[in-house]
């Protein structure tokens with residue numbers, strides 16, 4: 368859409384009361400969460416669901432939620448918008464990747480082999496996924512109370528079916544299942560009033576994350592009519608199964624002792640398990656630093672560590688956000704908001720054999736550009752190494768592997784190179800969704816087609 372669009376939001380302030388809180392506000396810690404997927408069989412019932420949901424979704428302006436301490440977010444797939452009866456010219460105004468859906472983008476996303484859509488948990492990856500509702504609470508009791516109320520609401524509606532559910536909860540270790548502190552690095556967004564976590568990163572233009580605002584390149588993402596897109600964001604949610612036992616075996620097999628194991632795990636991630644970044648403590652973990660939100664993300668790479676001797680260029684965090692490193696391209700236009708929640712039981716410390724349990728991360732990307740942000744990071748930074756001059760390397764933690772991929776740890780006098788890294792993360796399903804603003808939810812509820 369052109370810059371002349373009449374409703375372009377040039378203001379430094381965001382319309383917080385119209386933005387879903389899940390876009391801008393990080394989840395509580397600890398937390399209990401649930402993802403529920405709905406299919407809409409009758410568009411009138413779908414619109415009724417939108418009306419009811421719009422009264423419980425929290426806006427980013429509210430520090431408290433209408434459901435006491437449970438925060439609800441709602442998003443729709445392209446098929447969901449179609450099932451609600453959104454007019455065709457409006458459907459056509461959404462970007463190509465979104466219209467195709469996540470399963471159709473499998474090749475671009477590296478969802479091959481065990482991660483390929485034919486192996487996904489049904490109904491994920493099918494046209495039945497219409498509405499995704501996420502509820503997050505500080506604990507299970509509060510979550511269940513809120514869900515009980517929600518259940519009554521949607522069970523009254525014939526023409527709507529809950530077809531999939533995934534419960535998530537903070538692990539007792541308060542880490543993701545591999546054992547690393549997560550949820551540390553978040554970008555600052557101009558006009559949100561919510562600070563980012565890296566004091567050295569200039570706030571990003573709101574249009575990087577929200578439709579109808581100007582982005583870093585001066586463009587504006589928008590839809591037809593404008594009210595539908597305004598203050599909305601795209602969401603890519605993915606159920607990512609983690610092979611924790613295999614990860615532990617791998618670091619053990621490639622290290623001489625415990626200390627080396629921890630260092631190798633940190634080199635692969637770019638942070639120690641405590642969250643302390645290698646950039647600030649390259650030789651040993653510093654749990655106090657890892658837990659300190661004022662210091663644990665306060666670093667850049669270019670001047671201090673251009674060669675990756677502290678934080679390898681191929682590590683998970685340097686790939687997914689190279690900050691000011693010299694790379695092909697501009698890192699700022701590929702930033703994202705992440706909302707990850709863990710699912711499944713903890714694999715007890717020291718266990719090296721797979722117990723067969725399903726555990727991993729419900730990963731959620733939030734941004735205004737599915738292609739330039741989520742797909743780009745997944746395909747060019749996670750599943751390729753050309754951008755920093757290491758063609759055969761993949762993200763050692765989360766990259767998709769076909770065999771033969773490697774990971775390089777820069778060291779003096781010689782680098783350490785690891786080959787044939789197993790695949791530690793498998794995609795079990797996911798979808799591209801649109802998370803509308805609150806006004807847009809009401810617009811959807813009032814459709815007359």
Ligand code: HEM
Pocket residue numbers: 543544545547548549550551552553607608609636638683684685687688703705727728730741744745749765792
């Ligand atoms: C099961 C899969 C994954 C696990 C276990 C995982 C884990 C982590 C951890 C522990 C961190 C460091 C803590 C933090 O800054 O929050 C991190 C950072 C990050 N991850 Fe992941 N991640 C996964 C998948 C992904 C995927 C698929 C993407 C992108 C498509 C991604 C993008 C990022 C980004 C952008 C950062 C922040 C980097 C920075 O700003 O320093 N992650 N991840």
